[in-house]
Amino acid sequence: MAKYTFFTNPLSRAWIAWWALHEVDADYRPVIVNWSNKPDELARANPMGKVPTLVHHHEGDHIHVVTETAAICHYLAEAEASELAPRDEERADYFRWLFFAAGPVEQATTAKTMGFMPTPEQEVMTGFGSLERTVDTLESWFSQNAYVCGDRFTMADVYVGAQVDWGLRSGTMPKRDALARYADAVRSRDAYRHTEAVCAEFLPEQSDDA
Ligand SMILES: N[C@@H](CCC(=O)N[C@@H](CS)C(=O)NCC(=O)O)C(=O)O
Known part of the structure; x- marks a missing residue:
């Protein structure tokens, strides 16, 4: 078995x-x-x-x-x-971005697909705020870091990378250079x-x- x-x-x-x-x-x-x-x-x-x-x-x-x-x-x-699991010093970044992708990023892209855009009043109580804010936040990280944990690929990059990959391919995520570079890096994995x-x-x- x-x-x-x-x-x-x-x-x-x-x-x-x-x-x-x-x-x-x-x-x-x-x-x-x-x-x-x-x-x-x-x-x-x-x-x-x-x-x-x-x-x-x-x-x-x-x-x-x-x-x-x-x-x-x-x-x-x-x-x-x-x-592929985080080393002690990588745990903060690893779990921060893993949960950010599984929560706010996934909610934001799903909301866009379903045609829901929170008003400024609704943003305050919506976990993802707005798609723009989630994408800006991801962009700020990947402008300065090759991967979730800096220079090293970890399992968090499978999940975060797949969300970015799918978001860019499907057009639910606006194209940004740093995100495109990150998506290319994860797509080059043998697995x-x-x-x-x-x-x-x-x-x-x-x-x-x-
Ligand atoms: N929160 C779940 C979502 C899983 C999910 O929604 N899977 C969909 C396919 S993308 C599914 O199984 N749909 C079949 C159904 O709901 O009957 C996860 O992150 O794995």
């Missing part, structure tokens, strides 16, 4: 966790999930029925279920590749390219609604 069962869909956020699995060279079994025909195995692991969902099969009889893409990324770094190739193989399994 593979060490991990990975519920996924190549045309979804699960792509990010897929990339993380390849960064750590994990032993996993992918289960492709179509929205109209979800396996019972997924509902048992994650009542949200969302992908990515990762099941870690431990020796003996117990499992651990991890959901939420950013959590899966970090979990895999700790479990499989400590060199990123390998994930693209693996996902392409699974695309024919997609149903129209997935």
Whole structure:
């Protein structure tokens, strides 16, 4: 049995966790999930029925279920590749930007996709403030740092990098030179390219609604 069962869909956020699995060279079994025909195995692991969902099969009889893409990324770094987890002096930057991307950045880009723009009054109580503010904040960091933790690629760059990559490709994030440079750097990872190739193989399994 593979060490991990990975519920996924190549045309979804699960792509990010897929990339993380390849960064750590994990032993996993992918289960492709179509929205109209979800396996019972997924509902048992994650009542949200969302992908990515990762099941870690431990020796003996117990499992651990991890959901939420950013959590899966970090979990895999700790479990499989400590060199991708933060060193003590990197923890502040690592967790700051990992959570910033999973919260404000994701909310801001989703809001834009859905056509919601907070008014100045609503910005005060909206976690992301405005898309402009989140992008300005990311830009200020990546104007001065190659990666989330400075000069070194860590697992936080899988998640933050994927958000920036997708934001720029989809046009939900305005183009800025520092962000474009960062996106190019993460796209050059071997594991990123390998994930693209693996996902392409699974695309024919997609149903129209997935
Ligand atoms: N908060 C979750 C969001 C996961 C999510 O929304 N996944 C979507 C695909 S991008 C999904 O599974 N949609 C199927 C559904 O809701 O039925 C994460 O960050 O992993």
